[in-house]
Each structure stands twice: as C-alpha cells, then as structure tokens.
Amino acid sequence: MTDHTPSAALLAKAETLTEALPYLQRYAGETFVVKYGGHAMGDPEAQRDFAEDVVLLKAVGINPVVVHGGGPQIGAMLKRLGVESQFVGGLRVTDAATAEVAEMVLAGKINKEIVGWIAALGGRAVGLSGKDANLVIAEKVQRTEADPNSGIERHVDLGFVGDPVTVDPRILTNLAADNFIPVVAPVALGADGATYNINADTMAGAIAGALGAKRFFLLTDVAGVLDKAGELLTDLDEAKIAALKADGTISGGMIPKVDTCVAAIEAGVEAAVILDGRIPHGMLLEIFTRRGAGTLIGK
Numbered sequence: 001m002t003d004h005t006p007s008a009a010l011l012a013k014a015e016t017l018t019e020a021l022p023y024l025q026r027y028a029g030e031t032f033v034v035k036y037g038g039h040a041m042g043d044p045e046a047q048r049d050f051a052e053d054v055v056l057l058k059a060v061g062i063n064p065v066v067v068h069g070g071g072p073q074i075g076a077m078l079k080r081l082g083v084e085s086q087f088v089g090g091l092r093v094t095d096a097a098t099a100e101v102a103e104m105v106l107a108g109k110i111n112k113e114i115v116g117w118i119a120a121l122g123g124r125a126v127g128l129s130g131k132d133a134n135l136v137i138a139e140k141v142q143r144t145e146a147d148p149n150s151g152i153e154r155h156v157d158l159g160f161v162g163d164p165v166t167v168d169p170r171i172l173t174n175l176a177a178d179n180f181i182p183v184v185a186p187v188a189l190g191a192d193g194a195t196y197n198i199n200a201d202t203m204a205g206a207i208a209g210a211l212g213a214k215r216f217f218l219l220t221d222v223a224g225v226l227d228k229a230g231e232l233l234t235d236l237d238e239a240k241i242a243a244l245k246a247d248g249t250i251s252g253g254m255i256p257k258v259d260t261c262v263a264a265i266e267a268g269v270e271a272a273v274i275l276d277g278r279i280p281h282g283m284l285l286e287i288f289t290r291r292g293a294g295t296l297i298g299k
C-alpha cells in the first residue's frame with residue numbers, strides 16, 4: 001500500500017505558513033515603505049526575488065510602497081558618457097547635466113525595470129517620481145565641510161541635490177487603496193521649478209514619515225548595523241545609535257541610513273529595519289518569521 005503520510009519537509013512547509021499567521025493578522029491593511037538600494041539590486045534574479053516579495057506583501061493585504069535608489073547605475077551611465085562623479089558626505093555633486101542623467105536612469109530605466117518585474121509577477125505597479133502629483137517638493141541642500149588646511153567650516157555647493165521639504169502622500173494612499181503598488185524614484189521638483197536629485201534613503205524616510213508607515217525597510221548590501229567586531233546588532237534605539245556614531249562604530253554610508261530611520265520614527269513610523277537586500281527573500285523572513293533578520297530600530 002502507498003504511504004500517504006506527508007514527508008517531514010512538507011510538514012515543515014506547513015509550519016512555516018502557520019508561523020506566519022500572527023504576522024499576517026497583525027500587518028493586514030498596514031503600510032510598509034521599502035527602500036530598495038542600487039547595491040541591493042544585483043542581478044536580474046535578485047530583482048525578481050525582490051519583486052516577488054513586494055507582490056506577496058500586497059497579496060496578503062499589506063500596502064507596500066517602494067522607493068528605489070540606483071547610485072551605482074547612475075555612476076555607470078555617467079562613466080559611459082565620460083563624466084566623473086564626486087561625492088560629498090555621501091551625496092553626489094549634481095550639476096545640470098548630471099541631474100539630467102540621474103533622472104533618466106532613476107525615473108526612466110530603474111523605475112520601469114522594477115515596475116516590469118512586479119507586473120510580470122502579477123502585481124499592478126505604478127512608477128512615479130517625486131514630481132508626480134506634487135508628491136515631494138525639494139529644497140537645495142545646504143552642507144558645510146571643514147577646510148583640510150584651516151579646519152574652518154565652509155559652505156559646499158552640491159548643485160541640484162535636494163532635501164524633501166514637503167511630502168503630499170495622497171497619490172500613494174489613493175493608489176494603494178485601488179490595489180496598485182507605487183514605485184517611487186528619488187527625483188523631485190523644487191519650488192524654483194528645478195529638478196533635484198535626492199538621496200534615496202532620505203526620500204524613502206520622508207515618505208515613510210508622511211505615511212506614518214508601520215514599517216520602514218532599508219535594503220542594502222550589509223546584514224544590518226554591525227558592531228566593531230562585525231557582529232549584527234539586532235535591536236537599536238535613538239540613544240544607542242547616538243553612542244555608536246560617537247564612538248565611530250557607525251560611519252560612512254550607514255550614518256545617513258540610521259539618521260533617516262530615527263527621523264522617520266520621530267515622524268510616526270513604528271519601526272525601521274536595515275537588512276541585507278541581497279539575501280533572497282530576506283524581507284519575507286524578517287516580516288513573517290520569529291527569527292527576523294537585520295537591525296530593528298524602534299523608539
């Protein structure tokens with residue numbers, strides 16, 4: 001007689017599904033903002049896995065809003081055009097020609113690639129930038145830098161680099177209510193009518209704050225915030241972050257990330273998670289299993 005007992009592997013799959021039940025109940029109807037960084041995009045397979053996660057979130061009643069980057073991809077295009085890029089404090093110095101290329105790569109190429117993957121997997125994505133429906137109004141960033149000789153702080157002109165100053169999230173909530181998945185490129189107009197290039201972490205944080213998102217995910221190319229020994233720090237708050245910045249544990253590109261998370265939480269986001277976007281379905285493991293992944297930043 002044939003043995004009809006399910007295999008252990010099959011039973012483990014059922015357990016994974018039941019383990020997800022409390023999370024499915026807790027998050028149904030909530031808004032999750034996901035920042036998908038250029039380094040996390042990797043190869044087409046990684047992009048497909050990411051899109052699959054986003055479509056799954058929507059299918060179980062969560063409202064995902066994707067805000068993407070594309071720094072390495074802008075860099076590659078500028079290189080093809082023979083233009084060198086300079087960074088100050090993690091921000092790309094953006095003259096008018098660079099702003100044009102950044103918009104083409106972000107709002108044209110990458111945005112439509114992500115929309116395409118989501119569509120291919122049965123989701124209904126709408127690609128937009130901060131310009132659409134006045135989603136974001138930007139203001140030229142003001143930065144200072146210490147002069148290497150005198151040590152005196154002086155103003156640095158980053159060109160068309162913007163900070164989001166107002167966010168009108170109605171287009172996002174309207175799209176989500178109609179079962180669309182918004183995919184946002186970090187480009188916006190200033191009140192002066194100019195096009196501004198915005199750091200994608202900053203853009204995503206401002207949008208997460210304006211939406212009062214339940215969760216804000218930052219997908220990057222490290223496991224999360226690491227301590228000096230390279231071990232993952234699983235839980236952080238504002239005070240711990242301040243200490244880690246002060247002693248130099250958090251540096252470079254991780255500084256704007258944690259600052260963005262803290263600002264988003266102050267604006268009403270319940271918690272932010274920094275995690276490795278290169279791990280296939282890492283976001284699903286974080287959301288729907290007890291193990292979690294990455295660094296959770298809360299109040």
Ligand SMILES: Nc1ncnc2c1ncn2[C@@H]1O[C@H](COP(=O)(O)OP(=O)(O)O)[C@@H](O)[C@H]1O
Nearest residue numbers: 037039220221224225226249250251252253254
């Ligand atoms: N304490 C830390 N933990 C993890 N990464 C850190 C830390 N301090 C600095 N970093 C750096 O921050 C980087 C992530 O920032 P960034 O390269 O700007 O990411 P992205 O391109 O995804 O926006 C890491 O790859 C790492 O080099």
Ligand SMILES: CC(=O)N[C@@H](CCC(=O)OP(=O)(O)O)C(=O)O
Nearest residue numbers: 037038069070071091092198200
């Ligand atoms: C002003 C500024 O630096 N803008 C960024 C926008 C893209 C971005 O932030 O992409 P990642 O998230 O992949 O780094 C840039 O030009 O690279």
